[in-house]
Amino acid sequence: MKAVIRIGTRGSQLALWQANWVKNRLEGLYPDQKIVLEIIKTKGDILLDTPLARVGGKGLFVKEIEEALLENRIDLAVHSMKDVPMEIPEPLWIPAITEREDPRDVLISKKNLVLVDLPPGARIGTSSLRRQSQLLHYRPDFQIVPLRGNVNTRLRKLEQEDLDAIVLAAAGIKRMGWEARITEYLSYQVSLPAIGQGALGIECRRDDRMINEMVAHLNHRVTARVVTAERAFLRRLEGGCQVPIACHGEIQAHVLRLTGLISTPDGKWMIRDQVSGEVGEGENGRQEEKLGIQLAERLLAQGAGRILERWK
Numbered sequence: 001m002k003a004v005i006r007i008g009t010r011g012s013q014l015a016l017w018q019a020n021w022v023k024n025r026l027e028g029l030y031p032d033q034k035i036v037l038e039i040i041k042t043k044g045d046i047l048l049d050t051p052l053a054r055v056g057g058k059g060l061f062v063k064e065i066e067e068a069l070l071e072n073r074i075d076l077a078v079h080s081m082k083d084v085p086m087e088i089p090e091p092l093w094i095p096a097i098t099e100r101e102d103p104r105d106v107l108i109s110k111k112n113l114v115l116v117d118l119p120p121g122a123r124i125g126t127s128s129l130r131r132q133s134q135l136l137h138y139r140p141d142f143q144i145v146p147l148r149g150n151v152n153t154r155l156r157k158l159e160q161e162d163l164d165a166i167v168l169a170a171a172g173i174k175r176m177g178w179e180a181r182i183t184e185y186l187s188y189q190v191s192l193p194a195i196g197q198g199a200l201g202i203e204c205r206r207d208d209r210m211i212n213e214m215v216a217h218l219n220h221r222v223t224a225r226v227v228t229a230e231r232a233f234l235r236r237l238e239g240g241c242q243v244p245i246a247c248h249g250e251i252q253a254h255v256l257r258l259t260g261l262i263s264t265p266d267g268k269w270m271i272r273d274q275v276s277g278e279v280g281e282g283e284n285g286r287q288e289e290k291l292g293i294q295l296a297e298r299l300l301a302q303g304a305g306r307i308l309e310r311w312k
Contacts, residue, residue, distance in 0.1 A: 125146075
């Protein structure tokens, strides 16, 4: 055992909740092991006045934490999987993905109105091009207002700024115990989630055998297989935060059903499709990856490449 195990995390209230959840689980498994949190400020926590698509996308919330791992300043890191870039530095990997919380998006409106009942020209706050495109596809009259900051900040801006509603991830709201604030859970048909939304990834060094063995107990096999498929879809499209891309998978009775879409930011051109296939045990993610790639190929055959070329 190590004298102290250090978990790297961002410093927002939600990030600390997530890191403490992992810490508490590990302490339950290894009660004699001392475990502490190390708060690391990322570029995404500093640049709060610029849309994500303009300042680098996914790596914004991960890079500095990965640097701490590479420099042995921390032993493991806890990330929201939707923030994890497709390319992970070679000495690092993600051996554990925790059981997924509700992956849906939610609407929180000032007057408790559901999406369909919001007034013409309603102002909706979101930092996500993915959410923006789907909201505008659903109702082109909406005015989308850029909204950065942690969950607390966004909830405060709903009250302080001239917004009718905001859209957030259900997972974060539920983890914080703020479910009473939710006006409506948005269906997958209206707002397909981000890749990995609702799942936590635990990142560590490949050669740290002890940490790898410890965090393996937190891996949720079904969630890991679904997220593997979703990430394979994104990898094949070579997409990031500059292009609205969404994907969500579910496994039932050994059948994985995967739905994905790509859109222009204004929602006027959206390509959406679905694939399904049997995923047997013990295949080490190969079948899941094949399905993710298959879905991406279907979208590319329908014109996704032109959207990528225009908007990346």
